């Protein structure tokens with residue numbers, strides 16, 4: 001009877017007794033300890049690194065002596081010389097158990113390591129990527145036992161890694177024989193297995209291919225396409241970027257693109273080609289920026305709203321333009337990335353499109369739900385992803401989750417605004433107005449100085465002050481309201497009524513002069529009455545969507561609000577509340593989640609379990625279709641006022657006292673409001 005030794009693996013705590021001489025890697029496998037390996041124990045990949053403990057472990061009831069593991073061997077020495085090995089580390093496939101031992105498995109050697117997101121709501125995520133590398137030695141052909149090279153490869157994968165049922169594309173088969181011979185019958189195989197269908201051989205390299213492998217998390221928005229290039233070992237982002245969606249030329253918002261498709265034969269196909277091009281250009285840029293081989297990019301997870309979803313897939317979105325807004329498909333999609341024109345990745349790369357929730361609430365909202373987890377929230381949380389189409393989620397652990405989308409339009413992105421522009425250097429992004437004087441100060445993108453600070457002119461000379469972007473117009477309107485230049489109905493007061501010469505007459509209404517660079521040949525940036533109306537329409541659509549969900553849950557308050565989306569990160573809670581974009585809530589409980597859809601896509605990229613979780617979650621989310629809800633219009637009209645015609649805002653009132661001017665026609669000409677009194 002072979003001598004047995006007690007082995008305890010940390011941090012899992014798994015323990016067992018093994019025959020002396022058993023490799024640490026084998027013991028780990030038998031206990032189901034998460035210890036990575038690509039080369040299958042050949043001392044090539046170093047993914048099996050472990051740190052043996054020594055001394056007395058009172059809690060574990062074990063004492064580890066100096067000879068607990070076999071001595072350092074030639075394979076480890078070769079690896080240390082060639083690639084280096086941190087002091088105290090051993091290769092688990094080489095070190096053999098000689099006596100009782102405690103083995104620490106460092107995070108980088110764990111396949112399913114925990115990754116904690118640095119977000120508003122820190123949540124652990126387990127790495128469980130769908131694509132892994134496996135090194136195998138394949139038996140050479142034998143005339144006496146004829147068999148195909150592929151069959152012997154599949155046998156090696158079965159014997160070494162217990163992987164079976166693999167499907168193999170022709171592209172792989174056509175390259176198999178030269179690769180096997182080039183690798184001298186040792187090859188590294190990338191296997192894609194997302195648990196939904198038969199696993200497949202995605203690529204094959206001669207010899208040992210260390211990788212790492214990469215994946216893409218893509219948030220395909222109607223205005224911008226954003227993507228993260230992630231290391232599939234630990235989820236780390238190697239490159240991030242975004243491009244404008246080339247479809248903008250076909251229409252600023254979703255419905256204008258749907259109507260373009262309706263009105264122009266071949267219009268949908270044009271938009272499909274444009275967005276696929278844009279996406280591949282973005283990916284090519286990220287791959288170049290990260291300095292990696294496109295071939296190592298093996299998977300992508302994509303989220304988007306339903307119209308983008310259909311257009312990307314080459315499905316005409318016209319059905320989404322009319323009730324019942326039927327999706328061609330709502331489930332998750334598993335495709336070859338090449339089918340969608342993604343060329344800057346591995347030719348065999350896979351694409352996973354998250355499921356849509358329904359109608360106009362897409363995979364991006366599903367990704368936000370995955371990232372922000374309202375379903376697990378102890379309190380009632382409202383999550384709004386503001387874009388040209390706003391996705392709104394409301395829920396908690398006890399209420400479950402409701403979702404809707406609301407057509408806010410492009411005003412929040414500076415479109416349809418007289419001095420509006422996209423967020424770019426030179427754009428006014430923050431505004432403050434002195435309630436005493438009515439004088440403004442502002443900041444532009446690309447400069448941290450306020451416009452009334454010394455050095456501002458010099459610092460902005462290169463770009464100039466060019467216009468006002470989404471976050472700027474939201475702040476400008478809210479500041480005008482707080483300074484009494486704008487009444488609750490959204491009317492701008494006259495110079496006479498407000499006491500500010502910056503409130504200029506413009507036709508039969510008024511405009512507020514924010515910045516005048518015309519003397520130097522620059523623009524005059526004003527906020528006009530039409531701009532106010534455009535913002536009122538956009539914010540009312542958002543508010544009405546949220547109210548519909550609150551009605552459905554029978555609540556008139558929410559406990560907290562999460563502003564998601566790249567844009568959400570730039571909205572100040574106070575200004576959003578003064579506008580009445582969101583329902584009343586304590587200001588310190590209005591937080592930004594950044595690009596939550598992108599984060600959700602990243603989570604799904606890094607974890608097959610997260611994909612299963614979101615697929616189940618979307619079936620539990622209750623969908624409200626704003627386009628057919630009779631109450632939407634009433635909520636929309638009531639939300640036109642700033643912040644609202646009737647809903648109470650007690651939390652806002654704690655933070656700011658809104659003046660109550662009335663700039664109806666009568667008030668404009670008659671009484672003059674004395675400033676500072």
Ligand code: FES
Pocket residue numbers: 025036037038039040041042043044045046047048049091092093094
């Ligand atoms: S398993 Fe590859 S070096 Fe140990």
